[in-house]
Amino acid sequence: MSRGHIHKILTNPLYIGKVCHKGVIHEGQHPAIIEVDQWEEVQQVLQEQSAIPRGQKTSGRPSAPLTGKIFDAEGARLTPVHTQKRGRRYDYYISQALKTAPVPPDRTTGWRLPARAFEDRIAAAVRRHLQTTLMRDLVPLAEVKLIADATSVIADAGTDLLSMIERVVVGAGRLALTLSRKDLGHALSVPPDRINPNSLRFEAPTTLRRRGVETRLLLDGDVLPRDETLIANIAKGHAMLDDVTAGRSFQDIAEGHGVSVKRVQQILEFAFLSPHSVRQIIEGRQPSFLTADWCLKNDIPADWSAQDALFRAA
Incomplete structure (x- = not known):
């Protein structure tokens, strides 16, 4: 065999x-x-x-470095999956209930976390925790040189902080993280038995942004990255609206931008987003579902108050 x-x-x-x-x-x-x-x-x-x-590409770079380490509040393990859309790969960590078929009716209670964003937030939480505890009790009676060297390692963007993770428990409003004493000691060049075991466990407060079954989990103080595609479409919409008010026909505008008349009519819709919504989008604080694709597929009220109510309720 x-x-x-x-x-x-x-x-x-x-x-x-x-x-x-x-x-x-x-x-x-x-x-x-x-x-x-x-x-x-x-x-x-x-x-x-x-x-x-x-879970690791042949190049040696892990595609799911937290495999086997993420659990929900009930102790069920989240597993890595990926999908392909328009030639692009999207990686997630999902609850087993969302992976099996048929999908349960309460599927929205499971977790579907975009992998790269989740990993970045976990790494940021680990870095902040280590920077805080290093100066207190991470390594009791630490020498000045040890602290200085460890500080440099923690601050280094090339340090693999995810390799220090032993367990992550995802719950509503918080992450509970446990670091591996052995892997942390190896990364900091510190004997593991010198590391204070009480400093290996910590929590990070979070807020949730749901979009269907997908969940974006933000650490306190985080904001979603700016949606540059959505911002660009808003700018194009206002430019096309200026053309319309100047008396140009849809056909002329379409030829000027190298797009179809139908596309001009679609892009014009972005010019009617409320100032409040545009401000949120520019600052990266819009609801997670509010993307260019969503705007093109859904009817958005022209009334700004109705818009804001729709976005709050969605």
Whole structure:
């Protein structure tokens, strides 16, 4: 029996009462013969011991560095998935309930976290925690040189802060993080037994921005990145509106911008967003669903008060 055949057997969800079809795990009609927790532990071991770990690109850069480390408040593990759209790859960490089919009616209670944004926020939380505790009790009785060297490592943008993570628990309003004493010590060149174990666990307050089943999780003080595509469309909309008020026809405007008349009519809609909405968009504080694509697919009231009410309720 080949190694590949053995690997296929060990990664087959058939043994936990499920079947896999086109990358989606479905509930089977047969009983499980091993426990789900045991099966997931095997997947983690396979990933850690493989020559090119699962969840890692052949270039050596992990595509899901927090695999096996993220849990919800009930202790269920989130798993990495990805989708392709218009040639672009989108990575997520999702609850098992959102991965299996048929999807439960209460699917909005699960987590679907955009991977890169989530990882960036976890890394930022770790960096802030270490910078704060290093000067207090991270390494008791630390020498000045040790603190100086560790400070440089923590501040270095090239430091792999995610490798220090042992466990992340995602809950409403907070993240509970646990750092690995061994990996933290290795990164800081500090003997692990010198690191204060009480400094390895900390919480980070968060706020949620939901868009359907997708959730953006923001640390306190964070804002969503500016949507430059949406901002550009607003600017184009106002430029086209100026052309219209100057008496130019839709056909002339379309030819001037190298687009169709229908496209001109669509872009013009962006010129009627309320000043309050535009200010939020420029500052990166708009609702997470409010994108250029959403605006093109939905009817937006011309009345600014109605707009603001719609955006608050959506």
